[in-house]
Amino acid sequence: MSLDDDMREALDMFVTEARDLVQGLEEGLLELEDQPAGGETVNAVFRAAHTLKGSSGLFGLRHLVEFTHVVETVLGSVREGQLDVTPGLVSALLPCTDHISAMIEGIAEGRLEPDASQLADGTRLLAGLSPYLDGGAAPAASVATPGAEAAPAEAAWRLGLRFGPDCLRNGMDPLSFLRYLSTIGTVTGVVTDASGLPDAEEMDPESCYLSFDVDLVTAAPKAEIEAVFDFVREDSDIRITPSESQLDAYVRAIRAMPENDRIGDVLVTSGAVTEMEMAEALRVQQERAVREGTQPVPIGEILIEQGIVQRDIVDAALTRQRRTTETRSQDTRTIRIDAARLDKLIDLVGELVIAQSSTGVTPGVSAETSNEAQGEVMRLVDEVRHSALSLRMVPIGTTLRRFERVVRDVSMELGKEVSLTITGGDAEMDKALVERISDPLLHLVRNSLDHGIEPAAERRKHGKTQQGTLRLNAYHDAGNIVIEVADDGCGLDRDRILGKAIERELVAPGTALTDAEVYNLIFEPGFSTAEKVSNLSGRGVGMDVVKRNVTALRGSIEVETTRGIGTTIRIRLPLTLAIIDGFLVGVGPSSFIVPLDRVTECVELPPGPLGRDCMNLRGEVLPFIRLRQLFGIPGEPARRQNVVIVEQSGQRTGLVVDSLLGELQTVIKPLGVLFSRVRCISGSTILGNGEIALILDVGTLIAGHSDREHTRQAVAVG
Amino acid sequence: MTAAATGAALRRFVFDDELTIVTAAEHRDRLLAFLRDGSGVRVDLSGITDLDTAGLQVLLLARDEGVRRHLPVEFVEPSPAVADVLALTRLEL
The missing domain is CATH 2.30.30.40 (SH3 Domains)
Known part of the structure; x- marks a missing residue:
């Protein structure tokens, strides 16, 4: 669908407004979870959903209208008092706000129709809401049912199986793997390669010399195929790649996926690469970067090199990633401005024009008056500049409040009790900076939740309150804005960091380092002390990226930590980049x-x-x-x-x-x-x-x- | 199965049990001994009750060795166990 400029402009405004509404919706829901009786909040949340539905209707965005309608209906019954706010309800509604937000971002990129995966998400989410719809008054039925959520499609895979020489001795018979494969799918082709057989005299009858290339068509995801070979992975070379005939299908699937910052996520979601392969590739990437002291090789190159995916698929994923970056940078084209600030600027410019006209026009004025007028112009120019800059300034609170959701979700996932305190939310900074700092902050917040704050039992043991506290604080300091992410968790373990750094050869053994120097090691590439890699952090990617991002914004980052008491990470950024x-x-x-x-x-x-x-x-x-x-x-x-x-x-x-x-x-x-x-x-x-x-x-x-x-x-x- | 024109001139080699990692070494040596004598061999597969990768390798080795020494090596009468493995690996002997 092509858009003329007027439409484009109107749609831009819609997107800006819709983003605010969704955020209002989300914040309201979180507030309701804390205080289920908040009548005013219920109204606000309902209104947000209602307005969203109404304005999407104006643009004929049917998918958005239909989805929001259901959410609105549920919120309607909450408002009428027919439905109580339960954690279950909030948990069902929050992903819906994510989904609405994803649809809005899709619209921002010019996709006025949802793609297959979005449709599938939508149907799934609405199904989760159906228990809350009174009497099953089935508004959900009006939602277009997508074909995508049928049985998972079959995919063709090419398996390269080079078994280790000892596998026979270890009781693993390659033939039984071949047999097993035919139980999870259809084996459409096998090429047995016996060229590895040595001469008769040298052959060890108990070593394995055969290798196999198997074409498998199956509905099983790649991870399941991978799991078949769990017992022989150590000493064998097992490669599972999408078969050539499947390439187009993957490329198409990747193109239809929502955009993502991380190529790894795109590849894993598409099913072409498993989590395990990605983790391994990331490890190789870091090892190499540390060893050679160079910039890390792109992860896509490593995956290709290891024979995990074909270049076509990586290229397709890269275009998803690249487009994300482009959309991001366009994001700032429209910005909402406080009308009062704009008025003030116009007022100042008016004054400037008057002051300008009074300098040096009338002959015969004294030098003193003329100087005074000049001075006035200078002062006004300065004020105009300040005022113009302040147009770009937004309070950081909006960004910080977004973390309430993150804290809620992550602490639920980790089974920890964490409360979030936000202070200094009205400190202002450049809008562009706010946008660019929110990802690094997100990482720090997750890190604190994951590694900083201990599980409730451990906290009790150390005589702390059962509930951990995460504090986000922002303040101005000497032309900078300082953002602190502080937790009252276990603090950094100096000895373990140092030990890890020596093990990773980041520092030489026996080097005398100050505490600050040791703590700063966590920002080194490839550094992670988490013994357990969790879903959230501990992959060793992250803190170095956080630091790089902060430095790129002309900022600095520092750690303050006390063992057993907590950790504060302080980001210092300039107020504006201009x-x-x-x-x-x-x-x-x-x-x-x-x-x-x-x-x-x-x-x-x-x-x-x-x-x-x-x-x-x-x-x-x-x-x-x-x-x-x-x-x-x-x-x-x-x-x-x-x-x-x-x-x-x-x-x-x-x-x-x-x-x-x-x-x-x-x-x-x-x-x-x-x-x-x-x-x-x-x-x-x-x-x-x-x-x-x-x-x-x-x-x-x-x-x-x-x-x-x-x-x-x-x-x-x- | 290669149809052999040489007919009855070939000596016969019979398996009477499993051909697996347990017996692979023994059978390899026997088969190779046949080939070292300088004559071809007709391998009767009908007695193989069980065949695994190690056993399959012995058969493949005998085949390759025959090619190397320019001696006819024929495989005849595959038992169900052998047929199953050959179907699985898409190999022909």
Whole structure:
């Protein structure tokens, strides 16, 4: 279906509104679970569903109308008092909100019809609601029944079975596996390969030399086929790939799937790859990355290399993933703005126009009046900028409240009792940042629930309250927004982290590390101490990704933990990505900008022996970095050099520069792709005189410096 | 089953029990001994009560060895156990 522009625009608005409604619906349901008697909440939830149904009707989105209608009917009987709110009801309704949300996202991507898997989901969810529909007044019957939920379709597989030489001795007869396969499906072809048989004299009659390629058509999922070979997996090479004839079907199935961030999820859901194969491939990926110290090889490449799936399938999955990223980035095209803020901006621009017209037009005004008018214009320009920026600012509370659902679901799954406290929800930050930080936060929340907070029994044993507490807190601090994820769980185990790091060869045995350094190891790629890999975390993918995401947003992350008391993870982010207050410094012919909120003071560099990179600052030793040296700027240092003292996470460092050029409001221009690997520089800006100044990334600058110092000391000691 | 034109000239090798990992070594040595004598062999499979992978490998080895030594090796009268395995593995002897 093609959409003209008007329709597209209207639909965009619908999507924005619908997202809010769904979130309202979800929050209301969670609130009802806590306080089932909340009459006002019931009304609000009912209205949300009703409005959603109504506006989807306007756009002729039949699937959405039909589904929401059922939800609305159930909520209607709750409102009428015919139905009590039970945990069961909430648990049946919450997945429905997810489903509605998925349909809305589908519409946002231009799919006005549901796909097969969505239809199947819908039918399943409505079936779950049917006990709550009074008298079975079957509105569900009006919902189109999809064909997809019939018996699972048969699929063709190609099994490559290379049994280990010892399997006969171990009592495993390959022939019995072949026989068993014909009980779970139809064996349409077998190629027995006897080319592995050695010469007569060398042959060991008790070793297995045969291998088989089997074509199997079965309705059983891949994991079930895989399970057949559980006993011989150790020393055999068993490969189960979708047969060539099936490729198109997989590619089609993957194309019809909802979009997903993770290619692994797409592949596992499609059935082409099992959880076990994915876990193994992830392990290989990490091992290799750690061993070779390079960027991880894409997981798809590893799966192909291991002969688990064909390239066509991985490519199809990749397009699902790529499209997700594209839709995400388009998401921010429409944004809701508080009308009062817009009015204020318009008001300011009006004032600016008046102030502008009063400067220098009338001849004969005194220089003093003219200056005053100029000053007024400057002030207004500044306010306009602030006000324009604030249009992009949204309170972070909306994002944080979404975690109520996560906490509820995850703690139910894990059988733990956890309450969530949210504070500082009205702290504001850039909308783009909010969107990009919500995934890392989600990971941290899950991690805390999974590994931080102990099961109720264990908590009682340690004399803690049975119910664990997860705290999400946000506040502004020196031009940054700080978001804390805190739990009152078991805390990090220093010894175990260190032990694991040594085992993984991340640190050399016997290295003396501070507590903070040890705790920071959890952000290393491929690091996970969880002894038990659960559904949620412990796969060793995650904390490093969280850190990478936070760093990409010019933020930093730190851990604070006490054994037995709890862990707090603190993310520090800039308020906006667009503008910073900068401090301009010069080194030779080059200019650099230091983010002003990092600068604590400036002093003159005291004369001292060259090569010693530290100075005495009021009785304290202050290490410093010579920017001229660091960036290899040619020429002699100025006769009098200055030190800009910057602070990052409580650590102070000096930056030695030639000249201090003053404060400057800096519009950040991101560096091009070409420079994406440059460290210590976070962006560039254009100065008033047309020259370019590079913006220093103080975090990596200091971190990099202490790394270099460490190596130097290590060399000196060793 | 290869139809042999050589007829009765071949010596006969008879299995009278299972051909499995238990007896595989013994039967291999006997079969190879036949072939080392420089004459072909007609292997009567009718007595095989049970055949597993190890046993199947012995039969395949004998076949390959015959090819290598340019000696006729014939397999005749497969028992139900043998026929079943050959059907399962889509092999022909």
